[in-house]
Amino acid sequence: MIVSPSVLSCDFGNIQRDTLMLHDSVADWLHIDVMDGVFVPNISFGFPVLQAIRQHTNKTLDVHLMIANPDAYLEDFKKAGADILTVHYEACTHLHRTISRIQELGMKAGVALNPHTPIEVLTEIAPLLDLVLVMSVNPGFGGQHFISAANDKVARLKALRNQTRSQFLIEVDGGVNLETGAQLAQAGADALVAGSFVFGSADPRATIAALQSL
16 A cells, blocks of 8 residues: 655644654655645645755655646646646646646646546546545545545546556545555555544554555
């Protein structure tokens, strides 16, 4: 299981310390949630913080854009150090163009789906995708309760991947812990995002390792 701890839940007063902790852990990726207060009702951080994180780790930066008009910033996120750039289906009018541009810039391209968005909207574009991010909470805030319908959504997404002969990874974000993570692993998830569960634990490194073993 790929584990992508969400930096949104770290101690922002000690972001270098927490980045180094994740770097030294068995975490595969670092999940960076970018929010603009428009697409979602919250504001997180942007390019300066991403650049600072990049300076302290060479691990994959898994950047999740919860913003309106992501096309205006694709080049900037590449320059800031993103390795994977995930945009929301709901925010992209011309999704094929957006995905193609992300890949042209040398990043892996992902598409996120809100809880209400059916997986079938990706049927035509699935073979082009590197990653699909299933939101198992409504995006915008950490620490929310897991929406159990995500398990079935992951299973159906895995079937769609086989049907379309695609290669994308299935990632899940929201309310992930050892119990929900085990359910998602059984359903077919390849990667798990965990924020408050990791940073709120007594031993974040051991928690990351436990998630990775699912």
